[in-house]
Amino acid sequence: MALESNERPDKPITKFESMLKTDDVYFFDAEDFEDIIHHYLNHGKISLAKKGIKIGLQQHPDSIELKLLQVEVMVFENQIAKAEALLDELQLLDNQNEEIYIQRANLYSKQDNHEGAVELLRKALSFTNNSFDIHSLLGMEYLFMDDFKMAKESFIKCVEFDDQDYSSLYNVIYCFEFLEDYDGGIIYLNEYLEKNPYCEVAWHQLGKQYYYKEMYTEALAAFDFAIISDDAFIGAYFEKGKVLEKLGMYKEAIENYETTISIEDPTSHAFLRIGKCYEKLKNIEMAKYYFYQTVHEDPLLDKGWLAITNLYFKLRDYEKAVYYINKALNIDGENPMYWKKCAKINTALKNYDQADFAYKQAVDLGDFELDTWLKWADVLHLNGETLSAVQILSQGREFYPESLKILYKSAGFQLIEQDLINARITLMDALKLDKNQKKLHLFTDKFSEYAHSQWTNEILSKYNKTS
Template identity: 25%
Template sequence: MRENPYREDREGLKELLKQYQNLRNGRSHSFLEEEAFERIIDYFDDKDNVPEALEAAETGLEQFPYSSQLMIKKADLLLATRKYSEALEILERAELFDSSDINLYILKTDAYLALDQQSRAVELLEAALQLFEGEERLDLLFELADVYDDYEEFDKVFDCLKLILEEEPNNEEALYKICFWTDFTGRNEESIRLHQRIIEDYPFSELAWFNLAAAFQGLKLYEKAIDAYQYAVAIDEKFDYAYRNMGDAYLRLRKYKEAIEVLEKVLELTRPEDVIYEAIGHCYHRMGNYAQARFHYKKAVHLNPDDSKLHYKIAVTYMLEEQWQSAVKQLENAMRIHRSVPEYNLAMGECRMQLEQYKEAIHYFSAVVRNKPRNVAGWEALIKCLIKAEFFDEAIEQTQAALKSTEGKPIFYFYQSAIHFLEGKSREALLRLELAMEKAPRLLKKFLDLNPAILQNNQVVDIIARYKKGKKI
């Protein structure tokens, strides 16, 4: 047994390179076998010295002009230097001497793709599939999948991966890839059948369980997805992507407590990510635990300070607790990043209005209606603010603008009626209320919210009663 095979191998290569240099310089040298030239080419290639590697290939072919192996190595180097047509010529010649080398087909495929001849690459690989079996056939199927991807024949990518898994159900690379392509092509039912067959033979394949779960999730069968993810994590308790996806499935089912548990497991297993903290924050938010929601949103902001949406979400938790000034600070952070987002302006307007800073509130609400003139919520917020500030003339003007921009949404007739009542213009107010009730009696509650005391007005009560009897509120 050799004591230091690595050293012997290195010494042997050193001797080969010396003899090769002697050959090139015309000095006496030992005879170099075909295999020696292959080693010399690989040596220069590993050193990223492509010109020397090419020269070694050409020298080798002078000594062994019928060597398909040396031709293939030269073609590989020509591809690296973007000489695609030359590479194809050499590969055609190599095929005459040995058509059983899989590298021929893989390199030819690379050349065809580089020359934008995808159809020829597909034709070549489909023919080659008939010539090989076992590992080599699988390699060709992976190559064909890549070609179809490049060619944007995405369903055929899925077909290739499916064929691989039918031949080798536990092929890790194919299991990883088919999960993405199932989602991309929407072929979830096929994926479910395929992975159920795989699990029958390989019940401890966590990737097969994961892919089965992901396919169920793609069909919105969240309970079944969760069951399958739980098998995956039972097999591999550190399978962070299974916990991550399970968290999403629990979220979809509004099982926020369970979602938090599995998402916290993701944080234990991987480096912290803003999206995980944000998802946990969302769960606490939906559970009404705004302090914990804020805590996790702030952790997300720490990791991704330029995400304006996170600052906005923190602001919303403060707004729900009526901590208006704290909400303003967070909205200022959000608007430093993205100033014109309507939701941010709407929220800022609401905070300013609650703080009785009416002019500032009007400024923000006006920005919303400028950016989204058909958005009813923006107009409603602006008009409500003008009413609170007792700018009645301006409020009436804005109801007219709102009716025009929203193609006559009846809610704004209710607002006009409410404003006229507040101005003491009872006749105009009653006429507008009648028109509003004629068009949309279901919106009455919004009118009453503006001025609950209006129900003390008998004429208002009469109009409401009339529509309750005859029409249907």
């Protein structure tokens, strides 16, 4: 039976949940049902939202708003055809209801038709004065389309509607950063701060823009204002620490990182930065302590294992260095930098087979730097595979066709292999580029046994006569 109003619970949600536990039927206004359903959707309780829609439509079968919420649930559950059919029905009843266009745009977006979604959202704008949500949705669609300029404009409108909408503010700055328009971001944030001078989020973001521009003094001031606005703002202390590191003020940086740890539970990133500061201060024991704290806090943070690797590499403790670089590789085996470091360590240990394998992995993963080809070739030569070293340098020459380091080293290795014809061609190619022979020492120093040989002198003599 339906209860009288004075017998019902005061709050719609409490009343609704009470009704579900009994056989009683309570009457709700359509607006109450909308509030109930929104509450459950916002908390991810879809089954309760669906119950609210079902009962709501039983009591208010002509409510377009409740049917639109039904569409929202259908879209969420990928019932695309049903959602489209219901929207078609609703559009015949009310062709100027902006929510119909919004829900249809959600459908298009779910189907990756972001251009269509934008068109529908723009149509929705013509039917409403309260366009905050629509501009927010437009911004997200533009992000999906990688149109960061239009996304930025949409999110700026959201901030104009509500200057406390930090989510949109973050998105505005994200767009500025992606466009690498740091000056634009600085201007925008300064204008925002004129109206909101105690907004710690804006000061924090402004400091980051100055940091990107290497304007460290201005960045420090911005982070200080963020801390004044909120003295428990961990992000501001952390970013301030990074600026102080850049300025070589390592003790002050450590103080800021330690502040983040005192405010909240310690993080691996804070430990890592403290460790790096102590390393710069040449306090190796403290650096080592904090690096180990880093990986204790987060064993899957590969940068922590890399920091320990680098520390032992500098100390020439290569056995420990190779142990820890393998820890990093077990976490991120697709990182060419880690493989290159692994190759260097194994070279130092004279584990040339492992170094060869590591350099191959680095190149396969996209490391085509000049020194990678040169050092890989050296490893192969040291391992008695000079012909393979020549082949590696030939691959490197495709990327660096005018590299005298590659050419002179190739000529030397070809001589070692007694490939006199190709060595002559390679050496002549190098001399054509090195007209004044200022880099000839790359050949004569590395391959001193050939530096003053008759073979070399004849080539140099002939080249000097023809040049």
